[in-house]
Amino acid sequence: MKKPFVTDEKLKEITATIPTPFHLYDEKGIRENTKAVKQAFSWNPGFKEYFAVKANPNPTLIKIMGEYGCGCDCSSLTELMLADAMGFSKDQIMFSSNVTPKEEYILADKLGGIINLDDFTHIDFLEETLGAIPEVISCRFNPGGLFKMSNGIMDNPGDSKYGMTTEQLFEAFRVLKAKGAREFGIHAFLASNTVTNEYYPMLAKILFELAVKLQKETGCHIKFINLSGGVGIPYQPDETPNDILAIGEGVHKVYDEILVPAKMGDVSLCTEMGRFMTGPYGCLVTKATHEKHIYKEYIGCDASAVDLLRPAMYGAYHHITVMGKEDQPCDHKYDVTGALCENNDKFAVDRMLPKIEPGDLLVIHDTGAHGYSMGYNYNGKLKSAEVLLKEDQSFEVIRRAETPKDYFATLDGTSEYKKMFPNG
Ligand SMILES: *Cc1c(COP(=O)(O)O)cnc(C)c1O
Secondary structure, eight states: OOOOSSOHHHHHHHHHHSOSOEEEEEHHHHHHHHHHHHHHTTTSTTOEEEEEGGGOOOHHHHHHHHTTTOEEEEOSHHHHHHHHHTTOOGGGEEEEOSSOOHHHHHHHHHTTOEEEEOOTTHHHHHHHHHSSOOSEEEEEBOOOSOEEOTTSOEEOGGGOSOSBOHHHHHHHHHHHHHTTOOEEEEEOOOOSSBOSTTHHHHHHHHHHHHHHHHHHHHOOEEEEEEOOSOBOOOOSTTSOOOOHHHHHHHHHHHIIIIITTTTOTTOEEEEOOSHHHHGGGEEEEEEEEEEEESSSEEEEESOOTTTOOHHHHHOOOOOEEETTOTTSOOOEEEEEEOSOSSTTOEEEEEEEESOOOTTOEEEEOOOTTTTGGGOOOGGGOOOOEEEEEOTTSOEEEEEOOOOHHHHHGGGTTSHHHHHHOTTO
16 A cells, blocks of 8 residues: 555644645655665766756755765756756756757856757757867667567657667767767666666666677767666556666676676766656645535545646556545545646546545645646646655745746736736
């Protein structure tokens, strides 16, 4: 059974001062997990996790992970600005973007971050933009076809917009070297949310074999290999969580089999995990506000898809705990919904839960990654707050909720705004 990281009693204390809905994060969980990641790859002296900022761009959480040596994986102007403002620079910043605007390359270069090129045509684009190719450069690989694992998890790189073909990658290394690059990296992201210890080792084998060929045939020195993100978490209560120590050992074995004999034992590994770093250590706290009995039974709550888009967007499962009713039988079938005028605004469909009364607190699990950050403002809904449950069980608002003033702020300066809000 999935248990929330917060007790009913503590949550009542928090909601007495902070109105629902809000995302709550577990400092202790984030710290323990980050330590485990560091431990799992400690056999590789150059290892670095670049936290995928898009998964959760809250500086308080990024700072916690930074204490264990994590850097930032950025993919947009504001993510770069955030990393910079937090004091990250140079090899603490990985810039893995696609369809990249000029100003983003300019800022990434100014901060000294590592630029990871998504496409062959970006070589000329980058050179034009910066006036020169940086000495350290990385390229993103897309092997095409299908990527399969033994438990049936599969993804379709051949159908994804990212990365370069094998031929383009070899050519890119030659061209980049001729244009002055000295140290090279390769990157690939082949499957998302993999709940198996097999993914990283399988990906590592593909990238390590490729790296050996690349270094041999192009003479380019490969400094690092970036396994990117994709390590998953058990959203479903019956799934077994990934064992990061086993994953690290699996990659170690492949490293010793492929890179070491090729005299490439100096290659540093890096990762860009997002979901695995923070996903399980966040939850969306919402209050049941309405019940409705028509052809189905509905529970309406004060959060909506603007706070957590994954169920609406992908039909993703997020476990729900009705606080204080953990031991009651799940004998009621509900659709749990938000208030958007969109019928996909449902956190759960046909979910068996204990009988819910208006006023009950619901914990929607595993919202620590791709939760708040995917939020939006449809229907004029305001984005929720973010709260940190600290190791000592005290709590702190680490992002306030939006107010109507925030919502209308971008109209500021228009002639209509002055008529609508003459007093500002
Ligand atoms: C989204 C993304 C990640 C993080 O993915 P997770 O599945 O959250 O681990 C890492 N790198 C890149 C380039 C991404 O787009």
